[in-house]
Amino acid sequence: MLFQLSFNLQLSYMASNLKFAKELITFLGKSVIALLETMIFTFIPRPRKNVAGEIVLITGAGRGLGRLLALRFAHLGSVLVLWDINKEGNEETCRMAREAGATRVYAYTCDCSQKEEIYRVAEQVKKEVGDVSILINNAGVVTGSDFLNCPDDLMEKSLDVNFKAHLWTYKCFLPAMIANDHGHLVCISSSAGLVGVNKLAGKRNVIFCTHKLFYNLSYSALNNQH
Numbered sequence: 001m002l003f004q005l006s007f008n009l010q011l012s013y014m015a016s017n018l019k020f021a022k023e024l025i026t027f028l029g030k031s032v033i034a035l036l037e038t039m040i041f042t043f044i045p046r047p048r049k050n051v052a053g054e055i056v057l058i059t060g061a062g063r064g065l066g067r068l069l070a071l072r073f074a075h076l077g078s079v080l081v082l083w084d085i086n087k088e089g090n091e092e093t094c095r096m097a098r099e100a101g102a103t104r105v106y107a108y109t110c111d112c113s114q115k116e117e118i119y120r121v122a123e124q125v126k127k128e129v130g131d132v133s134i135l136i137n138n139a140g141v142v143t144g145s146d147f148l149n150c151p152d153d154l155m156e157k158s159l160d161v162n163f164k165a166h167l168w169t170y171k172c173f174l175p176a177m178i179a180n181d182h183g184h185l186v187c188i189s190s191s192a193g194l195v196g197v198n199k200l201a202g203k204r205n206v207i208f209c210t211h212k213l214f215y216n217l218s219y220s221a222l223n224n225q226h
């Protein structure tokens with residue numbers, strides 16, 4: 001009996017060692033491939049995707065990163081759909097994008113923490129502009145408080161804008177991307193979501209949500225279950 005137990009323990013020890021060795025080899029192999037890829041693409045630049053004419057929707061376009069993204073896409077000849085809760089800031093971005101060369105820019109006031117409002121404005125965009133082919137979920141709010149000191153409504157707002165809005169916008173625009181077999185979903189997250197930074201927990205949800213969606217879609221595609 002004792003011999004059997006020690007034999008089983010040894011077997012499970014060997015199995016966990018083998019598993020560890022396999023994971024280590026996979027990790028090292030992938031690291032070498034990534035390193036080689038980086039070295040090669042440092043000398044031979046990757047061909048860049050042409051986004052001229054693509055319909056690009058950017059949430060939180062009224063200032064900051066959203067505005068900078070809008071100006072970049074304006075230079076690249078994309079059709080811009082700008083969403084923000086702040087009408088004034090959004091219209092300012094719209095004006096700047098036109099000055100930067102965009103010929104078609106549409107600004108919509110939308111509170112991304114409100115599901116019904118997202119659904120309503122998305123329908124308006126589909127009618128007035130067309131099928132969005134690049135969706136950039138950029139709008140974000142930061143609570144900036146310790147967990148225990150953070151007011152409930154601020155926590156809820158953070159989840160609504162930083163996380164749930166991604167789900168609702170995917171539901172609005174993903175079907176056309178699948179039907180057209182063309183499109184990109186981009187989510188602006190933060191390294192704070194990877195390493196865990198005090199007062200910035202919400203961003204982890206965004207990374208989790210995107211990974212889940214990616215696996216979900218890959219699985220559906222493999223099984224032709226769009």
Ligand SMILES: NC(=O)c1ccc[n+]([C@@H]2O[C@H](COP(=O)([O-])OP(=O)(O)OC[C@H]3O[C@@H](n4cnc5c(N)ncnc54)[C@H](O)[C@@H]3O)[C@@H](O)[C@H]2O)c1
Binds near residue numbers: 161189
């Ligand atoms: N700035 C940074 O250092 C940094 C670092 C990591 C990640 N990020 C992320 O990048 C994104 C943009 O950051 P930023 O610094 O440009 O932010 P910002 O605060 O300057 O701009 C955010 C924009 O989102 C809009 N917005 C907020 N709530 C909204 C709502 N309910 N509906 C619609 N629009 C709303 C705001 O009006 C504003 O125009 C955010 O998701 C942020 O978490 C920023």
